[in-house]
Amino acid sequence: MSPTGPRAAFRTRLREAVEAHGPLCVGIDPHPGLLSAWGLDADPAGVERFARGVVEALAGHVALFKPQVALFEVYGSAGLGALERALADAREAGALTLADAKRGDIGSTMAGYARAWLGDDAPLAADAVTLSPYLGVGALAPALDLAVATGRGVFVLARTSNPEASGVQSAQAWVAGPGGSPPDTQRSGAGHRRMREVAQSVVDALADHNAAHAGGLGDGSAGAVVGLTRGTTGRDHGLDLAALGGPVLVPGLGAQGGTPADVAAVFGASGPSGALGEAGGPVVPVSAREVLTAGPDHGALRAAVGALNGSLTG
Amino acid sequence: MSPTGPRAAFRTRLREAVEAHGPLCVGIDPHPGLLSAWGLDADPAGVERFARGVVEALAGHVALFKPQVALFEVYGSAGLGALERALADAREAGALTLADAKRGDIGSTMAGYARAWLGDDAPLAADAVTLSPYLGVGALAPALDLAVATGRGVFVLARTSNPEASGVQSAQAWVAGPGGSPPDTQRSGAGHRRMREVAQSVVDALADHNAAHAGGLGDGSAGAVVGLTRGTTGRDHGLDLAALGGPVLVPGLGAQGGTPADVAAVFGASGPSGALGEAGGPVVPVSAREVLTAGPDHGALRAAVGALNGSLTG
Numbered sequence: 001m002s003p004t005g006p007r008a009a010f011r012t013r014l015r016e017a018v019e020a021h022g023p024l025c026v027g028i029d030p031h032p033g034l035l036s037a038w039g040l041d042a043d044p045a046g047v048e049r050f051a052r053g054v055v056e057a058l059a060g061h062v063a064l065f066k067p068q069v070a071l072f073e074v075y076g077s078a079g080l081g082a083l084e085r086a087l088a089d090a091r092e093a094g095a096l097t098l099a100d101a102k103r104g105d106i107g108s109t110m111a112g113y114a115r116a117w118l119g120d121d122a123p124l125a126a127d128a129v130t131l132s133p134y135l136g137v138g139a140l141a142p143a144l145d146l147a148v149a150t151g152r153g154v155f156v157l158a159r160t161s162n163p164e165a166s167g168v169q170s171a172q173a174w175v176a177g178p179g180g181s182p183p184d185t186q187r188s189g190a191g192h193r194r195m196r197e198v199a200q201s202v203v204d205a206l207a208d209h210n211a212a213h214a215g216g217l218g219d220g221s222a223g224a225v226v227g228l229t230r231g232t233t234g235r236d237h238g239l240d241l242a243a244l245g246g247p248v249l250v251p252g253l254g255a256q257g258g259t260p261a262d263v264a265a266v267f268g269a270s271g272p273s274g275a276l277g278e279a280g281g282p283v284v285p286v287s288a289r290e291v292l293t294a295g296p297d298h299g300a301l302r303a304a305v306g307a308l309n310g311s312l313t314g
Numbered sequence: 315m316s317p318t319g320p321r322a323a324f325r326t327r328l329r330e331a332v333e334a335h336g337p338l339c340v341g342i343d344p345h346p347g348l349l350s351a352w353g354l355d356a357d358p359a360g361v362e363r364f365a366r367g368v369v370e371a372l373a374g375h376v377a378l379f380k381p382q383v384a385l386f387e388v389y390g391s392a393g394l395g396a397l398e399r400a401l402a403d404a405r406e407a408g409a410l411t412l413a414d415a416k417r418g419d420i421g422s423t424m425a426g427y428a429r430a431w432l433g434d435d436a437p438l439a440a441d442a443v444t445l446s447p448y449l450g451v452g453a454l455a456p457a458l459d460l461a462v463a464t465g466r467g468v469f470v471l472a473r474t475s476n477p478e479a480s481g482v483q484s485a486q487a488w489v490a491g492p493g494g495s496p497p498d499t500q501r502s503g504a505g506h507r508r509m510r511e512v513a514q515s516v517v518d519a520l521a522d523h524n525a526a527h528a529g530g531l532g533d534g535s536a537g538a539v540v541g542l543t544r545g546t547t548g549r550d551h552g553l554d555l556a557a558l559g560g561p562v563l564v565p566g567l568g569a570q571g572g573t574p575a576d577v578a579a580v581f582g583a584s585g586p587s588g589a590l591g592e593a594g595g596p597v598v599p600v601s602a603r604e605v606l607t608a609g610p611d612h613g614a615l616r617a618a619v620g621a622l623n624g625s626l627t628g
Contacts, residue, residue: 031422070419070426076437077395084391100423104446105384105416106476108345112384123390132418134448134471136478157448162420164452171485171512198485198512 010096010127010153011220011247011282017063017096018282022309025098025249027288028054028067028086034289038296044075048082050296052089057298059093062305066249066286067126069101084123097126098155098249104132106139114143118152128153130225130249134168137205144209148218155249156206159199159239161227161258169199203244210245220246220280228252228262228285241267242277247284253308254290260311285312324410324441324467325534325561325596331377331410332596336623339412339563341602342368342381342400348603352610358389362396364610366403371612373407376619380563380600381440383415398437411440412469412563418446420453428457432466442467444539444563448482451519458523462532469563470520473513473553475541475572483513517558524559534560534594542566542576542599555581558594567622568604574625599626 032042040046072079103113117129172195206222252258268274294304346356354360386393417427431443486509520536537560566572582588608618
């Protein structure tokens with residue numbers, strides 16, 4: 001399968017969808033409270049009607065759907081069956097899906113998770129999956145490689161907005177090479193070394209992966225998850241996304257307190273002047289509750305999406 | 315439900331099982347190669363016969379079963395259905411189960427994962443679940459709290475043996491308080507501060523949780539996953555497990571190169587002289603392939619388990 005064949009690279013397809021509909025990613029989060037508001041039971045049948053209802057209302061109107069796997073998994077195999085049918089609906093409608101599963105393991109186990117979410121014949125196949133790198137970005141290679149091979153994508157947690165995260169994501173390790181400033185830089189017999197934050201090391205590893213696969217079916221296949229917090233990017237202790245060369249998923253819009261203005265402030269305008277530079281992106285902000293509370297009426301759901309996309313691009 | 319009521323704390327039940335059968339935890343890992351060796355197809359029916367066969371052969375002969383969730387999830391909802399039935403078999407046989415799912419998220423999503431694996435009425439309910447702390451141990455609170463409430467357990471990834479892990483798990487952050495040695499300690503106007511590794515900070519957070527719940531239904535409910543690598547514990551850059559006050563799951567036996575002698579060398583004898591002290595433990599080493607290749611014959615599986623438990627306690 002060539003990059004210009006029947007399936008283009010995930011990032012190419014995502015860019016086209018963002019151009020057509022705006023950057024918003026709509027979370028499919030069947031929380032019990034939302035199910036109740038939609039007149040549905042908190043059971044596998046209710047979850048299925050909810051998820052397929054969101055797809056039916058919004059396919060062709062949003063760039064990306066992001067089902068929250070935990071909220072299906074709580075119903076066990078029956079809940080995952082509902083997710084399979086919602087993913088199939090989206091596939092048939094030509095809508096892109098990102099399974100928010102935050103999986104991460106090593107070796108043949110990681111290969112299992114990769115096939116589960118990114119395999120061409122997998123019942124749960126999505127266009128992309130979120131991954132968690134506590135075992136190292138390198139351990140996620142089976143998923144990154146399968147994404148390249150199949151024209152799919154991954155979004156790896158880099159820096160999240162929750163306050164408990166800093167003990168892991170802001171910890172620092174020495175790396176070889178120039179850069180940094182005292183006291184976080186040292187000169188030794190072997191040359192310079194500097195300290196790098198865990199979150200930055202995740203971004204850098206994804207950047208290396210994307211640089212090695214630019215232009216092909218795996219172009220920009222390794223995305224990052226970066227929370228919508230002012231100060232996330234920028235000169236002081238900021239995350240440098242300029243070399244990422246892939247898309248950025250931005251949770252935190254709406255219910256979690258972030259605004260469309262924050263997206264512009266943190267990530268800048270798209271294109272060369274933005275935090276991701278010309279080779280990176282797109283930046284895809286997520287909203288779930290703010291959209292879903294407008295349902296189940298299809299027109300109201302579409303209006304909510306249109307309003308958010310308007311304020312994100314306006 | 316009181317600690318001495320119908321269900322004791324998970325760690326109490328695990329200790330009793332280890333005393334009865336030895337410390338070995340048997341992984342239920344339906345790899346395609348193993349399925350083939352057992353004469354089974356790599357499909358949901360094959361996975362179900364494999365997993366339920368392991369439980370049928372070994373319930374009452376091992377302390378703990380650890381199904382590897384990824385290898386069920388690869389078959390989608392049908393694979394998870396097979397896992398549900400294997401977990402139910404173990405429950406009926408009175409055998410303890412640890413779902414190796416490595417889940418981790420925040421807020422209501424984390425609460426979903428907690429209910430999925432630790433909820434009394436969940437189809438996938440196990441006695442314990444593995445968690446991944448890239449979002450911070452604090453973000454895993456819904457699972458730690460539900461484990462306390464239901465007499466179940468969690469095992470949080472702390473330090474793993476895979477080479478890609480060190481960039482995250484060995485990164486360091488400043489924490490307040492005395493300890494440490496130059497150049498990794500500083501004195502400022504506000505007092506001492508020292509650097510602490512991410513892996514140690516995970517262990518310390520679990521220790522705090524266990525200290526707050528000692529003696530009740532949540533006694534020792536927060537365990538750690540620590541790889542079987544020489545040098546993991548000990549004076550130099552070692553992990554200090556003395557205050558953990560909970561069990562330790564040790565992958566790496568057998569196929570991953572570790573030996574029973576390594577378990578003793580790294581974690582010491584059980585009891586006051588071991589790395590976990592009197593209040594910690596038990597230490598539960600995992601083997602999957604080395605046991606499972608002996609199957610599907612029940613006697614051969616039991617013999618493999620008996621031999622490994624013998625060398626772990628001999």
